[in-house]
Amino acid sequence: MSDEQVAAPTNQRRISQRGIATRERILEAANRLMFVRGVNATTLDDVREASQTSKSQLYHHFADKQDLVRAVVRYRGALVIQRERAGLERLKSFSGLVRWRNALVQANSLNNGKYGCGLGSMALELSDQDEQARSMLSETFAAWEKLISDGLHRMRDSGVLRQDADPEKLATGLMAALQGGYLLANAAHDVAPMEVALDMALEHIKSFLSEQPGEPTR
Amino acid sequence: MSDEQVAAPTNQRRISQRGIATRERILEAANRLMFVRGVNATTLDDVREASQTSKSQLYHHFADKQDLVRAVVRYRGALVIQRERAGLERLKSFSGLVRWRNALVQANSLNNGKYGCGLGSMALELSDQDEQARSMLSETFAAWEKLISDGLHRMRDSGVLRQDADPEKLATGLMAALQGGYLLANAAHDVAPMEVALDMALEHIKSFLSEQPGEPTR
DNA sequence: CTTCTCAAGGACTAGATGGTCCAATAAAAG
DNA sequence: CTTTTATTGGACCATCTAGTCCTTGAGAAG
Numbered sequence: 001m002s003d004e005q006v007a008a009p010t011n012q013r014r015i016s017q018r019g020i021a022t023r024e025r026i027l028e029a030a031n032r033l034m035f036v037r038g039v040n041a042t043t044l045d046d047v048r049e050a051s052q053t054s055k056s057q058l059y060h061h062f063a064d065k066q067d068l069v070r071a072v073v074r075y076r077g078a079l080v081i082q083r084e085r086a087g088l089e090r091l092k093s094f095s096g097l098v099r100w101r102n103a104l105v106q107a108n109s110l111n112n113g114k115y116g117c118g119l120g121s122m123a124l125e126l127s128d129q130d131e132q133a134r135s136m137l138s139e140t141f142a143a144w145e146k147l148i149s150d151g152l153h154r155m156r157d158s159g160v161l162r163q164d165a166d167p168e169k170l171a172t173g174l175m176a177a178l179q180g181g182y183l184l185a186n187a188a189h190d191v192a193p194m195e196v197a198l199d200m201a202l203e204h205i206k207s208f209l210s211e212q213p214g215e216p217t218r
Numbered sequence: 219m220s221d222e223q224v225a226a227p228t229n230q231r232r233i234s235q236r237g238i239a240t241r242e243r244i245l246e247a248a249n250r251l252m253f254v255r256g257v258n259a260t261t262l263d264d265v266r267e268a269s270q271t272s273k274s275q276l277y278h279h280f281a282d283k284q285d286l287v288r289a290v291v292r293y294r295g296a297l298v299i300q301r302e303r304a305g306l307e308r309l310k311s312f313s314g315l316v317r318w319r320n321a322l323v324q325a326n327s328l329n330n331g332k333y334g335c336g337l338g339s340m341a342l343e344l345s346d347q348d349e350q351a352r353s354m355l356s357e358t359f360a361a362w363e364k365l366i367s368d369g370l371h372r373m374r375d376s377g378v379l380r381q382d383a384d385p386e387k388l389a390t391g392l393m394a395a396l397q398g399g400y401l402l403a404n405a406a407h408d409v410a411p412m413e414v415a416l417d418m419a420l421e422h423i424k425s426f427l428s429e430q431p432g433e434p435t436r
Numbered sequence: 437c438t439t440c441t442c443a444a445g446g447a448c449t450a451g452a453t454g455g456t457c458c459a460a461t462a463a464a465a466g
Numbered sequence: 467c468t469t470t471t472a473t474t475g476g477a478c479c480a481t482c483t484a485g486t487c488c489t490t491g492a493g494a495a496g
Contacts (some may be wrong), residue, residue, distance in 0.1 A: 173414055179398035180415070240443075
């Protein structure tokens, strides 16, 4: 499985395969629960039950709840970046952006916009109560935006986008539209606003397309 | 004070001025606390202490915590709509939108993007745990968007915007950019992404401005 | 003034929840 | 095999927190 190494332990204690598997099970369960019901609304007993473990195992692998939460932040961030990298690392045309948009919309429409973006919801919930989690999330957002802006850079270098396009700003705007779209879709239980928001951002990027596509402007 | 009637009690019991004042004090304190530290992280004892009241008063005026939370949602929603109406009801030019944008950015820059939008953060925190709160928030977002789209309609009717502009979609896009901007600014503790996001949305609206401004296209 | 209802104070309770501890077991090392 | 260490089970504890209850005080109505 591709996300096997995402939850690598950070300590240098001797650790067995069984221990690793347990830790992974806890992380995966905590991630899932915190996604659907929020971080603060998820209790350690919920995690214990969902992961088929015991209290001592929770505290064997994590110092306390805050430590577990931070591990979930890291875990989920790694998953998102991994997924997004797969979808964006070969981005080199506007139609590629459209495909990327469609994939996100489709995934979110499966549950009628519920739950929103795993990163965005955590960001709002944690950034005012755990500085370390906040900065981790901020860095993850930056990495995500970079995947986008790298793609836009390639498009600009190849002449698809005009020279006056600013990949960083376009990426930030697209990310904001995505996050705002997730939020509105979540509140409305309807993906429509997310589509509108993403289409706005794509339209904006489209306005920076070169007149004669395909050839570098040299 | 202009927000005096925002927290009108809903029951038909006889109620004294002192009771109303107490209720208002509780609501105001709960609103403030839940804004800075989140709904779930705010305890009733926090509210009791901050509002200089007692447990019995909390439960005299509100059935339970959920009832208080819903009252806060209504209260905050009313405040936001009131504020936004003041800023948007006379909107009739693009420069008016820019002024609106600047006011929001400036307000949020006062605390370096912290706390985000009072509605947006509540929406993400509550929409998966209180259906009634979610739908109230969803309606508030709709009312907010309507203030924007009404302004855009006026701009289109007066010829400032072209006929092919879609005020509803533009308003949704702008709202998503705003909410996404709040979220990213909150995560980064920096208003910059919020500015970029709003500028993207404004630029998009700008692309629908008529060539010869001022005159109706008739 | 008397009475009645609303409002307020604050002790108290039940249960949830984060966290601790210790004994028992599996697995690795020598 | 023996020893050591990681791992696990689960009882237990302290605290926090939502919610209850009873008493007292204040103000309006008669």
